[in-house]
Amino acid sequence: MSRKKAARHKSIIDELTIHPSMRVNELASALNVTTETIRRDLEELAEQNLISRTYGGALLRQAVEPVLNERHKTNIAERVAIAKKAAPILKEAKVLMIGSGVTTVEVAKRIAYEMNNITVITHSFGVATVLSLNPTIKVIMAPGLYHAEEGSTHGSVTCQFLTNYTVDWTILGASGLAPTGPSDALVDAADVYKQMIRQSTHNMIVADHSKFDRLATARYAKWDEIDNLITDKKPSGPLKKALSKAEVQIIVATVQ
Template structure:
């Protein structure tokens, strides 16, 4: 295929990754080619297992229909998550009360909270709890820890359920740091698990500022449970800048985007 053909296919994949789907008629207009040419591109990309053709266009292949275990999630995009965690931690100020969600990205924040004074951390993450306790016993962390109680998910090393939700309702936080499984402009932020999603909804409702931490692999993904609209989010911290196609939408929703360095 010619270079221009490959560039067109890259355009299709980029649009697909951001929006989750593409429509043939829109691609015809945007790329100024025939519908037959678009059909060939989509066929080629489907053969390469990069998309799934559907009536009128194509959709992103979602291979992960179930949430990976906490141990498996730890090794995915580990360097990116570490940078995101460091950038997110700069948003924490002395005397803050913060929620730290159970994600593996938020877990990386804790290493960079040790110089903060008099902060209170509320979390449902078992690994976050152990890490904070370890730092506290070594006299490296001087804040307070509040662990959300309830039903324990051993595979995901977190606490969920109605008891956990009731406990969250007893706290007001300055900032909530939230991990996600998918993000799209019109679909908001989504997750694999409805119980965890319900708990995160409570955290968002109880916080002055809500901050999503996510690596680029979640862009264009829509998972089972809708957690929140983007208008409910104040800041997104990621490993890459905001996609240009999202910039106007984010501005309208008054969402600030921070790219980690």
């Protein structure tokens, strides 16, 4: 690869880091090259699995997420605000499923504070721990292979176990929110989330704006399978259009 092309590829990644979803003509204008050149560059970057091509543009692929303990240190105010908006929506529910992640743990904290006499099925030890603060909440832990960095169980045993239950709501986080749907950096976690969605009457995604226009390794749902997205900013562009088309209710939490 020539130095000129390598520099251009780096510039494209830099642009997508600032604006995770961009169209071909926007990138061509930003880099002062033709749209044909940009299209060739995007195809090469997609082959390297650095980006994902979209109709007329590109999405930056989500890098491997930091481990759970590191993620707990970021976007704290946003997660708290999201949890405060999420809990009231669940007030009529009697049985829930909750996936792993830092935002879902925050929602679980709020559930422990606001709700009583419910049953929660989870594969996340963090979720189970905070729910145990409320003795009226019955927590059922899904068995499976333990993933130490995520503090949760995964695998076929976990997914099979979940088929024994039907719930009112499933609450899930995400590594990325793209027009094609929510996704997770861990394939095994995505498999669990798919099963949780199958077992639930209603499905909720809780994720802050840093996940917008990001595509992680494994998509676990289409937007028409999701009822609510609770986030801290309004989505825009293709993501907003996809959510609107799928009739996903977007609830924006104000950060204090």
